[in-house]
Amino acid sequence: MISIEFIPHYKLSGLEPEEKIKLILKSVKQNRIVLVQGRLKREEEAELIKQTMKNINESFKGIEPAIFYPEIKKEGSIFKYLKEKIIDMFLSDRQGLTLIGPATIVKEIRQDPDKLQLYLDLDLKTSRRNKKKKK
Numbered sequence: 001m002i003s004i005e006f007i008p009h010y011k012l013s014g015l016e017p018e019e020k021i022k023l024i025l026k027s028v029k030q031n032r033i034v035l036v037q038g039r040l041k042r043e044e045e046a047e048l049i050k051q052t053m054k055n056i057n058e059s060f061k062g063i064e065p066a067i068f069y070p071e072i073k074k075e076g077s078i079f080k081y082l083k084e085k086i087i088d089m090f091l092s093d094r095q096g097l098t099l100i101g102p103a104t105i106v107k108e109i110r111q112d113p114d115k116l117q118l119y120l121d122l123d124l125k126t127s128r129r130n131k132k133k134k135k
Contacts, residue, residue, distance in 0.1 A: 002033065002105070002120065009037040017044045021051050028102050029060050033118075036098040039067050048100070064106035068097045068116045 005027050027034050108119040
């Protein structure tokens, strides 16, 4: 079974960077794919990688992160472009989507300006064994 956890922007906005990283890693270590509304700051991304490296062990192999941020298209009318720039200015880090998954499940993330593709490796044998143990 795949578990996806959505973390809205307001839940992270009041937290210190260390707390954000701890919250995200806690979920990823539980084999959840985490979708964060918006994007992390560059310093937070670096800290996430740093903390991930410290936590790698036999059961936690690391993370696969991706940040999807829609680009403002320069084509079209100048009014549309200006409107999008103003919205971008007010929403700043709320725009976009950050996806973080455990490296044992997420094998590849492909992204281009218009889409994000997530490739998973699901070992059905392991899933069936876990279900039998629970019975």
